[in-house]
Amino acid sequence: MDVLSVCNHKGGTGKTTTAIHVAAALGLSGWSVLVIDLDPQGFLTRTMDVEEPRSDASVAKLFEPSVSLDTIPVRHLSGFDLLPSSSTLTKRMRDLNKPTDVLWVREVLQNSSLEYDLVLFDTAAAVTVYSLNALVASEHVLIPVLPEYQAIVGAEQTFQTIELVENKLNPRLQSRNFLLTQVDARKRIHRTYQEYLRTKYGDSVLDSVIRTSTSLAESREGGTTVFDHDSSARGAQDYANATDELTQRLRSVQKSSQEASPVPDDSIEAEDVPLPDEVLDS
Ligand SMILES: Nc1ncnc2c1ncn2[C@@H]1O[C@H](COP(=O)(O)OP(=O)(O)OP(=O)(O)O)[C@@H](O)[C@H]1O
Ligand SMILES: [Mg+2]
Structure with missing residues (x-):
């Protein structure tokens, strides 16, 4: 997995x-995909017209x-399964302040x-x-980025x-890929920032x-994916x-990690795990 x-x-x-459409495209290619909406604002859940469930049937669990x-x-x-978000995530956040609280999902x-x-x-x-x-539980990260100043900084x-x-x-978090989104080839600034990102x-x-x-925005209004719309x-x-x-990139990472020696599970001790703020400040 x-x-x-x-x-x-x-x-x-x-x-x-991107999360919706990568999941849906993979679903069309026969992959079984579970999307977990870890955004407390639950925009993905809302976009797919899924009502906020009770907290114990949501990601809060x-x-x-x-x-x-x-x-x-x-x-x-259509194309994937979804574990919906819950607004209780926002309330719960203030209790999740121990070093080990970054390890729940993994x-x-x-x-x-x-x-x-x-x-x-x-x-x-x-x-x-x-x-x-999410990052602690992942092997891969996809970073959608607009070719504009603030998005590139982010x-x-x-x-x-x-x-x-x-x-x-x-x-295990070794694979990371930027995906340029909302690209308008007519805009010089978009060409400049694309080039910057690719060079660096x-x-x-x-x-x-x-x-x-526009079809991406339209399909969103209809609570569906652009593949259905x-x-x-x-x-x-x-x-x-x-x-x-x-x-293809995920497969090549899989292949090279199978060839490499496995990283032991106990390589991280709970007391070594920095709190979120410490991660940011280091
Ligand atoms: N390729 C695209 N073409 C046109 N509109 C797009 C495209 N991609 C996204 N959008 C629109 O841009 C807006 C922001 O997109 P989206 O919600 O996916 O961004 P996000 O990074 O998840 O935002 P947030 O940080 O608020 O969670 C939405 O209105 C979406 O419909
Ligand atoms: Mg979002």
């Missing part, structure tokens, strides 16, 4: 749109002791017998205990957070890009291509 976080500390860079993911009901949507996944090909986290535009839980900060998490909390981060930037597409739209083509490229 692969585990992927969609993450960028800057808001509005296409994280939720992952932060309770002795929970099995196998017993939390998921929603079966532990639940490790103890699960569910057989998805991919678990995919959508995260909020901030470094919180929830986004850290993406670079995200890249640094991922390196810290890899070094201090999760040595090379192969970590997917060749495929997501162009601006208009499969010939350029948003559908772009996400299909980007997902193909991403899949």
Whole structure:
């Protein structure tokens, strides 16, 4: 089972749109995918027209002791399953302040017998205990980024957070890819920032890009994916291509990690785990 976080500390860079459409594109290719909405605002859950469930049928359940993911009901949507978000995450956040509170989700996944090909986290535009839980549980990160100044700064900060998490909390977190979104080739500034990102981060930037597409916004209004709304739209083509490229990269990481010697599970001691603020400050 692969585990992927969609993450960028800057808001509005296409994280939720990307999480939905990568999951749906993989679903169309026969993958079984579980999307976990770890954004307390639950935009992915709302976008898919899923009502906020009771807290014990939501992602909030992952932060309770002795929970099995196998017993939390998921929603079966077109192409993927969804564990919906809950507004109780916001209230719960102030209690999740111990060093070990970044480990909840990884532990639940490790103890699960569910057989998805991919678990995919959508995260909020901030470094919180929830986004850290996603990164600590993941092997891969996808960073959607608009080719504009603030989004690029957010993406670079995200890249640094991922390196810290890899070094201090999760040595398995080795694969990270930027995905350029909402690209408008007519804008000179977009070309400039694309070039900047590709020059600085090379192969970590997917060749495929997501162009601006009104069908993506329209499908969102209808609580569906662009593949169901208009499969010939350029948003559908772009996400299909980007997902193909991403899949190849996930497979090559899988292959090289099978060849490498495994990292022991006990490589991280709970008392070594920094609190979220400490991660940011280091
Ligand atoms: N390729 C695109 N073309 C046109 N509009 C897009 C595209 N991608 C995303 N959008 C629109 O941009 C807005 C922000 O996208 P989205 O919610 O996916 O970003 P986000 O990073 O998840 O935001 P947040 O940080 O608030 O969670 C939405 O209205 C979405 O419909
Ligand atoms: Mg979002």
